[in-house]
Amino acid sequence: MTKISTIIYTKTDEAPALATHSFLPIVQAFTNSAGVKVETRDISLAARILAVFSDILPENQRVNNTLAELGELVKKPEANIIKLPNISASVPQLNAAIKELQAKGYALPNYPAEPETAEEKDIKSRYDKVKGSAVNPVLREGNSDRRAPKAVKNYAKKNPHSMGAWSKDSKSHVATMAQGDFEHNEKSVVMPAAGPINIQLVGDNGKTYFLKENLNLLQGEIIDATVMSKKALLSFLEEQIADAKKQGVLFSLHMKATMMKVSDPIIFGHAVRVYFADVFAKHADTFEEIGVDVNNGFGNLVSKLQELPEAKRKEIEADIETALANGPDIAMVNSDKGITNLHVPSDVIIDASMPAMIRTSGQMWNAEGKLQDTKAVIPDSSYAGIYDATIEFCKKHGAFDPTTMGTVPNVGLMAQKAEEYGSHDKTFEIADNGVVKVLDAEGNTLMEHTVEAGDIWRMCQVKDAPIQDWVKLAVTRARASKTPAVFWLDENRAHDAQLIKKVNTYLKDHDTTGLDIRILSPYDATNFTLERVKEGKDTISVSGNVLRDYLTDLFPILELGTSAKMLSIVPLMNGGGLFETGAGGSAPKHVQQFIEENHLRWDSLGEFLALAVSLEHLGESNNNDRAKVLSETLDEATEKLLENKKGPSRKTGELDNRGSHFYLAMYWAEALANQTKDADLKETFTSVAKSLKEKEEEIVKELNDVQGSPVNIEGYYEPNETLTSNAMRPSNTFNAILNTIK
């Protein structure tokens, strides 16, 4: 008797949440017969908001803090979690979600942008726990192994996606700071012993205070501190805006304001204020009065203007028009609706936006809805070089060829809030000129920076155990796939120099004979990897947390057309498994199409791949042979789905997400019927496969016929369960067959 095994399937937001309404009933029907329970946990933005305010809500509206619960589970060996992408909310998204929940009868407070009373401060601190990238860092108690499975890569080679041609004369380029930024000011030390540290600001005005107290660190932890100079940033932005105008290219800002939820909105705000400098100078008092905060994007100003009397509003709008006419053209998110790249910080997120630009001949959309060469502004220079190198490579060699290009899997250091992505509780917009010091328990200065008011100072940490685990994972993957592995580390960067020492030490713990393992700076690693990619050769990138994020969108988008097709495994350090679905996000544009046309183009390939490895892990860890059979047959079904091109189409009226789920179910049932390892499963699924095949045409017709008109699911952040489920399961014939599986 095998013991009951449980997989946790996360309920999230937007397109992946819609897809779950169709896919999960299939999964549950198939796994039930193998003694595998698939339970859901709601970690959507709406559920996370309700969880942090449960104590003030009436009993019938309270929800458990499931994210905290999963945060504990990932530290246990029995963890087996399938994690779908979720919204990492920018402030405009957070406000929209609060508004929707309030309208649904939840007495939630508004988000206080500038809290004054103790109560407001408490409210803001609760919302800040939900804001930005608040899920992934909590669950990632392991490092990351992301790759395109062979079947997926072969499919892409045989069925290449479109790839915009590159011209040698392209004026597109990356602009990044040459001094005064995080990269150039970085200092780094390794903790010689465990103990608390303090971060202190010694003000030139005689005021000295702690920015952070009693932060407990472990022995061997690498900590870095650095600062982005406001002055240097502003003059860089001024230069780039003028240069974009001069060169006649689009101005486009690429940030990660979701993951870097403290620093990057501040930088985003500076970019908006510098671009619209004349408007901000002329109307400073009015903006102060109506509480304009462009750290949440230019869109915040646009919406706040509605509060003004018409004459004043019109005057400011005219000045905005003048600024736009005088400045360089701005890259557009939606030219029909006049939404620019500077409107909302969560509309243009660097990991997806830069590869999309590179795939589109290095161009972005202008206000006329036409493609145009672009200046991609990435203020901090720590990682901008990888996009610079890629763009220059494309100018020299032309676009990559998906039919021949090699693949670049990634082994990423991310466990336990590693590096920049764990820095928000140690990032500060500095209030006074002075010196920021990192002090050990005895009061010795470990690192210090001279700062000015408005500078952004931050500290990052990475623990030693995750580094050891990461090096081990890199060697394991290099050995298993017989592929060269490159550590993307720059000996000239303070943090990387410390990491290189540890990498060299920990590599000695493993047998590396016969393996090709190198350490190259990110810029050189890009060129080395791209040369090989062009020749059809594979190369593992072994990187820190930020590059993990960037590279696992960059290469999949170039190789496969989307990062949705990645296998994304997080072997948890305590033995459990976290299986992320794909490497991309929650695709807001897909929801819009679904609502308007009842067509969901979301590709669940990432979910299929994740479920297969989750079942395999369960098979191994729980000695559940049936789970293994389910896993093997699911992989067969996924391959067949690719071969027969049953992924979702982008066009309304054609097979969509729901139709692709039907085909997966049919192929899965067929594979189960054809296997010989488990007779019971064979018997159950022989009749299921037969019914599905017989009714194929009818089911596909039912799924496609509903498309073409709007659908109402009564909400965006918390749609109505029944309406959504009905909309996502429109084939009675298919539903009836699933109901017969015992």
Ligand SMILES: NC(=O)C1=CN([C@@H]2O[C@H](COP(=O)(O)OP(=O)(O)OC[C@H]3O[C@@H](n4cnc5c(N)ncnc54)[C@H](OP(=O)(O)O)[C@@H]3O)[C@@H](O)[C@H]2O)C=CC1
């Ligand atoms: N792991 C996580 O939880 C992550 C969450 N996010 C969150 O997702 C949101 C959107 O982020 P954004 O940077 O725009 O990135 P997305 O990955 O959501 O979207 C970029 C584009 O990639 C394509 N795409 C992504 N996934 C799929 C899929 N499964 N099937 C088909 N196409 C896909 C779509 O292209 P097209 O429209 O052309 O079809 C989509 O518009 C943000 O709230 C962000 O915080 C982002 C990254 C990871």
Ligand SMILES: O=C(O)CCC(=O)C(=O)O
């Ligand atoms: O958590 C997030 O906000 C995004 C995560 C992400 O983009 C990634 O891990 O690839």
Ligand SMILES: [Mg+2]
């Ligand atoms: Mg990413």
